[in-house]
Amino acid sequence: xxxxxxxYPEARGFRFSxxxxxxxxxxxxxxxxxxxxxxxxxxxxxxxxxxxxTFAYYFIISFLAVLTAFFFHEMAHKFLxxxxxxxxxxxxxxxxxxxxxxxxxxxxxxxAPGAVIIGGRITPEQNGKISAAGPATNLTLxxxxxxxxFVTTPLDIQVFPGVFELGGIFFILAWINVVLGxxxxxxxxxxxxxxxxxxxxxxxxxxxxxxxxxxxxLYLY
Numbered sequence: 001x002x003x004x005x006x007x008y009p010e011a012r013g014f015r016f017s018x019x020x021x022x023x024x025x026x027x028x029x030x031x032x033x034x035x036x037x038x039x040x041x042x043x044x045x046x047x048x049x050x051x052x053x054t055f056a057y058y059f060i061i062s063f064l065a066v067l068t069a070f071f072f073h074e075m076a077h078k079f080l081x082x083x084x085x086x087x088x089x090x091x092x093x094x095x096x097x098x099x100x101x102x103x104x105x106x107x108x109x110x111x112a113p114g115a116v117i118i119g120g121r122i123t124p125e126q127n128g129k130i131s132a133a134g135p136a137t138n139l140t141l142x143x144x145x146x147x148x149x150f151v152t153t154p155l156d157i158q159v160f161p162g163v164f165e166l167g168g169i170f171f172i173l174a175w176i177n178v179v180l181g182x183x184x185x186x187x188x189x190x191x192x193x194x195x196x197x198x199x200x201x202x203x204x205x206x207x208x209x210x211x212x213x214x215x216x217x218l219y220l221y
Contacts, residue, residue, distance in 0.1 A: 014082050016089075023092040024074075027113045028066055030097040034104040034111065035062035042107035057160040061169055065176045068141050070113065073180065076133035077116040084130070086120035115190075128199025131192040132207065138181030139210050145174035146218060175218055182211035 039058040040049035049055040074090050081088035096112035103110045118130065153167030164172075185193040185208050196204045 014079055020089045020091075023114065024071070024090055027090075027092045027097060028063075028071060031066045031070055031100060031111055031113055032059065032062045034100040034109055035065055037101070037104040038107065038109045043105045044107075054160075057164060061164060061172060064169070065173055068145075068173055069138060069176045069180045070111075072137050072141065073134040073184075074114075074116050076137040077118075077130055080130050080133045081116065081118045081120075081122075084120070084122055084126050086118050086122060088116050088118045090114060090116050124199055128196055128203070131195035131199070132203060135181040135184045135192055135196075135207055135211070138177045138184070139207065139214065142174050142178035142181060142214050143210075145170045145177065146214060149174055150221070171218070174214075178211060178214045178218060182208075182215060185211055 036055065036058045037043070037046060039062060040046050040055060046055070049058060078088045078090060092114035093112055096114060100109060100111040100113065122130070149167050149170035152170060153165070155166070157166040159166050159169060184191050185196070185204070187193040187197040187204070193204065193208075196207065
């Protein structure tokens with residue numbers, strides 16, 4: 001894990017290090033595999049999923065879910081921090097990734113794959129906005145996928161016959177984004193919600209209200 005020097009100079013522009021790109025790729029791959037195992041029914045359902053090719057379908061859906069819910073969330077933090085002139089790089093957690101795989105094997109999933117580490121001079125407002133960027137991205141995507149779910153479900157468009165309809169795919173993407181965004185709004189460190197809460201109560205309440213509304217809508221329909 002690399003950190004910037006104490007007197008790290010401000011720099012503009014979006015930047016990735018070679019190490020960071022490698023750790024992002026590993027995190028996306030491991031999380032995709034974890035969700036694929038989860039959708040397959042854990043280790044018990046894995047042989048059947050591999051045997052009838054549904055494993056490949058689950059892998060594609062899982063990749064889309066991880067890309068939108070995890071990768072876009074972290075990149076929202078990173079890009080806004082870099083816009084403010086900060087050093088910002090994603091660092092993975094090997095223990096968190098292993099734990100994600102282990103929990104998926106028993107039919108649940110708890111993922112703590114890593115986080116964007118930020119260095120530099122920022123104001124409390126900038127810190128709050130950087131923290132809010134991740135959950136806000138999830139909720140925006142959750143709302144978008146929810147709308148697509150309601151539009152496409154009546155059309156009964158078959159994407160993976162016998163496994164997923166198009167509406168079902170949008171529902172999964174919406175659900176995972178809303179759950180991840182809502183979870184990160186819990187107001188306890190190190191979650192984003194604790195920093196948003198300290199910065200601006202109005203923004204925090206608005207994001208929580210959006211998360212609850214989307215959660216209830218998806219749950220009921």
